Amino acid sequence: MLKGSKVGLRARHEDDIPILRAELYDDVVNSSRAEGRPWRPITPGTKDSRLVVDDKEEAIVPFSVVELDGGTLIGTATLWGIDNHNRSAHIGLGLLPSSRGKGYGTDVVAVLCHYGFVVRGLQRLQIETLSDNAAMLRSAERNGFVREGVLRSSAWVMGEFMDQVLLGLLAQDWKSDSKG
DSSP states (O other): OEEOOSSEEEOGGGGGGGHHHIIIOOOOOHHHHHHHOOOOOOOOTTTTTTTTTTOSSSOOOOEEETTTOOOOOEEEEEEEETTTTTEEEEEEEEEEEGGTTHHHHHHOOOOOOOOIIIIIIOOOEEEEEETTHHHHHHHHHTTTTTHHHHHEEEEEETEEEEEEEEEEGGGGGOOOOOOO
16 A cells, blocks of 8 residues: 555445445545546446456556545546557546545645556646645645646536646656655
8 A cells, every 4th residue: 555644546346346436436526626537427236447447457546435544435536548668647636525634635646656657657747626626736836746737618518618727747846755
């Protein structure tokens, strides 16, 4: 497990999936804001490609996020779009509604940075988030990410186009707190 000051990132357990599906992905508004594809219901008992881990897939590393104090599941974190040639990847995370507003997001981003830069040896990490996602913007910027641009009207969310903010962080600009 990778550890931050408040959270741990661990392998996805089978019993995490029903909780994550119910609290993150069955919520149409939340899922529509977090995904680049349209929401659709998933039949109970079927495999959900957003949550089931394929250990053979090299370009994505999904984690379950747990509280260090007690081990309670609080969300998901992902390093995705991993490009080993250009040594870059994207960061994504989703916290359960009851876990938002507690500083966990900033810690998750910090641990993902440690994983990307130290464990994987990447040069660049990137985040794309909706322009009104103040919590993600704050978490990214607290970890040294720089706003690099706005992708105007690039996301179709619940009946309207929204801007996305593009943030980047280079390995040499990252301030490590020695997570792990």
